[in-house]
Amino acid sequence: MLVAQQLCVHFGARSILKDISFTTPPGKFCAIIGPNGCGKTTLMRALSGDIPFSGEAKLHGLGISHAKSWELALLRAVLPQASNLSFPFTVREIVKLGLTTGVAEERDKSDPSELCELALGQVDLEGFGNRFYQELSGGEQQRVQMARVLCQVWQPLLDGKSRYLFLDEPISSLDIKHQIQIMGIARDYVARGGSVLAILHDLNLTAMFADTVVLLNHGRVFAHGSPSDVLTTENLSQVYQYPLAVNTTPKAPNIFVLPHAASGHRSTAELPPG
């Protein structure tokens, strides 16, 4: 259970997050969405224990602001938005860093190198183990980091507690196939008892994969609830300050947002000659 209560963050005199309160029950996929600069990443950093905040944030009853880093590391792994590396590590060496703080029994059960290969296979990077991280493309690097994060909390449950994946824009530099693949991994993690907190920009994938959605605007929670409750034409148009239209697929009620369907939007695509 991840609970945030009246969480506020100030950078100097500027207030970035104001009075954030929400709860993500274990075994759920919670997406944080909102326009650029609304405080999504700051919220993630506060919940990861990186920056000081007022108010309260607890992970399974453990106060995030004063927990020891290894206590938190056992319960959650964090995928950073972008990572650059200072030394020429290979992909396998990076993924193995995820095992730095494994639980002892878990590590003894499975061979660490095997776990690395499994994780790399999951993110579609089988056979990349000996490549240099710095030589990979941005999207591949992001997937290597995802494999590392998966290794850190490989078993979704630890002593009956659901472990968390904190993903900061996990699919921002991926192609569509890998976007869906990574979201599928997160979904699968949730299905096996784990929990996911992800910052996302793609509203359609949010609607497809998330159980609950937190919509942030100007450092406040604008709406919080199931995708169908939060992703409405009114909410989105107001928060993104752009006329967006939310539609539903006819059969299974899936929500989708097409920029073309936005009211008042005129297609700029040129018609083919003739």
Add this chain to the structure above:
Amino acid sequence: MWVIQMALREPASQSGYRSGPLRSGFLPLFSAVAHKADRSHLARLVIVCLVMLLICVFLFSLTSGASDASVWRLVLALSGLTPDRLDALDRIVVLDIRLPRAILGMLIGAALAVSGAIMQGLFRNPLADPGIVGVSSGAGLGAVSFIVLGSTTLAPITAILGIYAVPLGAIFGGATATVLLYRVSTRNGATSVATMLLAGIALGAMAEALRGILVFWSDDNQLRDLTFWGLGSLAGATWTKILAAGPIIVAVLLATPLMGKSLNAMALGEAPARHLGVPVQRFKNLAIIAVAAATGAAVAVSGGIGFVGIVVPHLLRLLIGPDHRYLLPAAALLGAILLLLADSIARQIVAPAELPIGIVTAAIGAPFFLWVLLRKRSLLEL
């Protein structure tokens, strides 16, 4: 000989530190292929080779020199295998001149290389070196303060610290410089290379200026001490110096196995390291103290010996990769080897006189540093 034992213990404790599974699972084919290219095996092999090389170089440095004292005769005599009585001159040359010098050389080489490697890991950049970014200058200022003011202004402190006054003064100076440098060049967990190098120059210049004032104040006797000290030489190696600097350096070397994993995690950045469970703030304090202690102790007894801290870790990273669990012990070994070799060159190139070893390491190290700089130019443009 205890130094060799210590050097030998390092790789052993490293392989114990790393748990078994890596070596075991050769069953699946893909894993066998993967293991083949795994650099950790190479790293272990390199460490074993370095240990053997260090023993050879150590023995060589005991045998070579202006006098033809033979280490073999000495060993035989000491072990009681031959009835020969030990030649008194041999005994003095080997036991009181060459042996302390070789041991001090190994300790200082290991200290400089390890502190370079730790600092590069901490600052997340391969150009950080205690000599280049002003840590050695800070340590030098601390040492000079105690040489010049030790019997006057700082007398009460000297009275308490005894022979450790100069090394501890150097450590304090080095630590101050490292903390300042880290504060200046690191923002939000990322270190700016340009800021670090420039701040290092400024810090170094400040320390040198203060040191200049102290030198200006010093009397003739102190001036003589300072000149010999500042040249960077192992010539004055005595058992007393080993007693003063040795324990500090050995303590840092023994602490390195605790730092390997955390330094690896730090390569991802401060926040990801914390997310992996590294107590980042505590670790940074430990690393800064280790760098300052090793640099300070080395500078206190040998003056400025530059570039070992950048050349050694860089060569090793090319060879075995940047995994600090292997890099740190390998750096200690290679640092010791290189310094012993440099000292042999320094002693023999103008025999029977000798060149300060700092000149030899700078002559080799400075062009090497330029070469690294040219290869890593993209890093500076960050």
